[in-house]
Amino acid sequence: MINKPLIIIGGSGHGSVIEACIKDNRNRYGDLEWDLKGFCNDYDTEVDGYPVFGGLSDLPRLVEQGYWFIWGIHLIGRNYKTAELYDSLQIPKEKLATVVHHTAFIDDTVTLEHGCFVMYNAYIAPRTHIGESVMVKANTNIGHDVNIGRLSHIAMGSTIVSCVNIGECADVAVSATALAHTNIGNYAMLSASALATHNIPEGEIWSGIPAKFLKNMNRQ
Ligand SMILES: CC(C)(COP(=O)(O)OP(=O)(O)OC[C@H]1O[C@@H](n2cnc3c(N)ncnc32)[C@H](O)[C@@H]1OP(=O)(O)O)[C@@H](O)C(=O)NCCC(=O)NCCS
Structure with a gap:
């Protein structure tokens, strides 16, 4: 399956690195598996020109809308908080992109x-x-x-x-x-x-x- 619509959960730190990878895979290697639609985070309205579809509390709605997700949050030095945040979102495993x-x-x-x-x-x-x-x-x-x-x-x-x-x-x-x-x-x-x-x-x-x-x- 190609062009699966993907949202990065995170922002311009780790999230932008994932974005760069997806773009390079498409542009240099012709890998069309993931179609990056935008980001989801509680702080921004756009990241690198991509829309932010909402805050973390909007995730259930975005899951309903059929997106795939990749986790791009790792709060350096706040690892307990990172795991707590991840667990609170209950992202369906089958909707996690690799x-x-x-x-x-x-x-x-x-x-x-x-x-x-x-x-x-x-x-x-x-x-x-x-x-x-x-x-x-x-x-x-x-x-x-x-x-x-x-x-x-x-x-x-x-x-x-x-x-x-x-x-x-x-x-x-x-x-x-x-x-x-x-x-x-x-x-x-x-x-x-x-x-x-x-x-x-x-x-x-x-x-x-x-x-x-x-x-x-x-x-x-
Ligand atoms: C562990 C880490 C978070 C500590 O940074 P910090 O919280 O700013 O450190 P502190 O201010 O508490 O430093 C305390 C002391 O340890 C020293 N120190 C900090 N990090 C050190 C390191 N990696 N190696 C040796 N000494 C270090 C400081 O110089 C300071 O010494 P001083 O009291 O004599 O001045 C940091 O070293 C680190 O590894 N960050 C992660 C970097 C990374 O991989 N980021 C991801 C990029 S995608």
Whole structure:
């Protein structure tokens, strides 16, 4: 099926990155699967020239109207809030779009749950599992047998070595590296340029090389 009408839930941050991917897939690769109609958020009336069809409370109406959706909200440092917002919307799974840039390499044993976004030049190795509505940004390396929980955000240029377990709505921030067999807990963050050599407990932010506890994730 082509030209499925799609709305990005979010704005000009992560949302615009997803928009750029959909446009590039259409323009350079002739991939007509998704027809981006606009955005949905509580703040804007337009994003990058696309209309905003309403706030998050308008989602049930937009579902009725037959749109597909992709989740483009990840409030950096407010991971509990991000998950709470997502769960409150109850987006039907069958209406979650998966968008993958044509330059990404994803092994055919990888499982991508509904609503995943995978951007330019991402590499995802065998038997890795990417949970619902996870964002995998540009130039990321994800090794084999990695598990990434739903709503997590894998930022540009980060590397996740094999057999890493990442919980739900967690972050691997820009240029960070998680070494093999480490765990990053639910709502936890490996911060920018950090190197995880040990497990990061739930709700904690770790930074530096090797990564150490920096602070707790905001619960609001
Ligand atoms: C974890 C993070 C959010 C912390 O940022 P912050 O809240 O602005 O940090 P704070 O102001 O609390 O900093 C506290 C201290 O830690 C230091 N610090 C902050 N981030 C650090 C990092 N990644 N590595 C090393 N030290 C860091 C600060 O310099 C500061 O030190 P000081 O007290 O000596 O001045 C930030 O480092 C980060 O990783 N952001 C995510 C970037 C990203 O991937 N964005 C997504 C793009 S799509």
